[in-house]
Amino acid sequence: MALSFSAKLMRGVSRCAALVTPKTAPTSCRYFSSAENSRVLVNLNDKTGVATMQLNRPPVNSLNLEVLTDMTIALDKLQTEKDCRGMILTSSSPGIFCAGLDIMEMYNPQEDRLREFWRTLQELWKMMYGSRLATIAAINGHSPAGGCLLSLTCDYRIMAQGKFTIGLNETLLGIVAPFWFQDTMVNTVGHRETERALQLGLLYSGENALKVGLIDELVSPEKVMETAEGQMQMWLKIPDFARQLTKEQLRGPTVQKLAQHQEADIDHFVNFITKKAIQKSLEMYLNMLKQKKK
C-alpha cells in the first residue's frame, strides 16, 4: 500500500532522528545533520533558538526528490522543537544559492517518481510558506526558478552583491511557473511586476531585485550571514504568537489554495511535463547549459 506523505515523513524523521553532536561543537549548538555528505546541513543554536539550514548538494544545489525530502524532514523536525523560533536558509556553496529544480527529475521521467517529486515540492512549499518559524533567506549566490521560489517562501531575503541573479525564469526553459509559484511572487512584488517578470522569464540582478522588492537587502557576500543573524534578532523581538497569527492571516489563503487543488496540480504537472514538445524544450535547455562550458 502506498504510504501517505505524512507517513513517509514520519518514517524519514525516525530514520534521522538522532541528533549528532560533534565533540568540537559549541555546547549551545545542536547539529541535526552535520555529516559532510548530507544534502542538507542543519544546526540549531539552543541559546538563540535560531536554526541554520544549508543546502549542500554541489555543484549547484539543484533540488531533486532526495533534497526536497531531506529539507521537508529537517523543517518538520525544527518546527517540533519548541525552543526553535527562527531559521536561516542558505547554501554551503558560496556563489550558488540554488539552481532550482533538478531538471533531470523532469527530463525523460518515470511517472511515479515524477508525481512523488512534485508532491514533495508542494509539501515543502506549504510548510515553508506557512512556517511558524521566522524565516530568512541568506541568498549567497545565483537563485533562479525553484531557488527563487524557496527564497520567496521566507519572511525576509538578503542577497549577496555580485554577478548573481534571481527570478522565476521558467519560460526560458519553455515551461510555465504553476499558479502557486505565481501567487508567491505576486504576494511579494505585486501583480504587474509578476506579469512582466514571469512572461519574460526575467532573471534580476541584485540591484534590480532590490528595486522591485524581490529581495529586501543587498550586501557584500561576506556580510550576508551576519546581516541575516542581525535581522533575525529583530524578528524574534516580536512575540511569536502575534507574529505567527499575522503571518497565518496573510499567507494562509495562498497555502489553502494549493492544498485544495493539490491533486489536480500534480496531474497538470505530469501531463504538461511529459508532452513531447516540453521534453524537447528541456533537452535543448540542458544542451545549452552544457554548451555554455565549451
Ligand SMILES: CCCCCCCC/C=C\C/C=C/C(=O)SCCNC(=O)CCNC(=O)[C@H](O)C(C)(C)COP(=O)(O)OP(=O)(O)OC[C@H]1O[C@@H](n2cnc3c(N)ncnc32)[C@H](O)[C@@H]1OP(=O)(O)O
Ligand atoms: C498549464 C500549466 C501547467 C503547469 C505545469 C508546471 C510546470 C512547471 C515545471 C517546473 C518548474 C521548474 C522550476 C525550476 O526550477 S527548473 C530549473 C531552472 N533552473 C535554471 O534555469 C538554472 C540553470 N542553471 C544555471 O543557470 C547555472 O547552472 C547556474 C547559474 C545556476 C550556475 O552556473 P555555473 O556555476 O556556471 O554552473 P554550470 O552551469 O556549469 O552547472 C554545473 C552543472 O550543473 C548542471 N545544472 C545546473 N543547473 C541545473 C539544474 N537546475 N538541474 C540540473 N542540472 C543543473 C549543469 O548542467 C552542469 O552540469 P555538467 O555539465 O554535467 O557539469
